[in-house]
Amino acid sequence: MAEPITSAATTRFATEALPERDRLASWREFYGRKLLRLDWEPRAEASFRASVSISQIAGIRCYQARFSAACAKRTRALIDSDDDVTFFTPLRRYRIVQCGQEIDLGSGDAVLMSNTAETTVTSFASGHHFGVVLPRAALTPFLRDIDGFLMRRIPCGSEGLDLLIGYLRLLHQRRLALSTPELQSLAATHVQDLIKMTLGATRDAAQAAGARGVAAARLAALKSDILAHLNQRGLSAVDLARRHGISPRYVRALFGKDGSSVSDFVRRHRLERAHRMLADERFLELTVSAIAYDAGFGDLSAFNHAFRRRYEVSPSDVRPGRYRKQ
Secondary structure, X not given: OOOOEEEOOEEEEEOOOXXXXXXXXXXXXXXXXXXXXXXXXXXXXXXXXXXXXXXXXXXXXXXXXXXXXXXXXXXXHHOOOOOEEXXXXXXXXXXXXXXXXXXXXXXXXXXXXXXXXXXXXXXXXXXXEEEEEEEHHHOOOOOOOHHHHEOOOEOOOOOOHHHHHHHHHHHHOOXXXXXXXXXXXXXXXXXXXXXHHHHOOOHHHHHHHHHHHHHHHHHHHHXXXXXXXXXXXXXXXXXXXXXXXXXXXXXXHHHHHOOOOHHHHXXXXXXXXXXXXXXXXXXXXXXXXXXXXXXXXXXXXXXXXXXXXXXXXXXXXXXXXXXXXX
């Protein structure tokens, strides 16, 4: 089997580079035996293709999978002793059968499933879904009867669900840098809070989860927007609020609770981008001013002043070999 690619807390595996004859067997081994203990049967004669990205963060697994049309089954022989549950949200049409219950899910719906029950998951066309695998114990203190939430369809647009899907997208697009255990723990808390709110936790727990989870997801989306457009204009609180359909005051409040401001966040990451480029030999032929503009600064004097204040050296001082080209 091809080795998965692992970086930090994320593992990626894809069949694309494998010989066609080995793809299904390799997928069955990696996904079916190591991720969710499901066996796979393609639903078409065409070549089978699949990929999965898994983020292991503070005791939970967040994953995104894409694959050719298939039917996946967990038989009694594949059930293990781990009392985990999976919060499953498809971006295609699926049918799920578990414990004698059958539900159809459309794009953006969701369901909570037990990982200790015989299960059949069928994609009617190519499959694409997000999932979060977590211990049952992580939810039981906040839900009156967790078994009552199993195999209950959660419709697209339910409170918290859209934010959860957006947050999971950020995790798998690698726009959330989870480089320390503290950040991973925080991200895991945000994901669990949004799941609890989506499922409808007890009133007090739902209020606490909602306050943390919604705000965290909103802030993550705003930061992702900024990082994706660092070298462009339109990164003020007013611009961000307009694009995200919220008020500028709320944008400022989110950053304020995070101990920063929109302008501070933008400036810090523009400086970090410029510093990385200045220190990278691949960009030696670019002038300091070109790098400053590429990082999003519109004024070279302001850039030099901010850079010296942040790093206590001039931009030229960090170039490899003291290479100086203004």
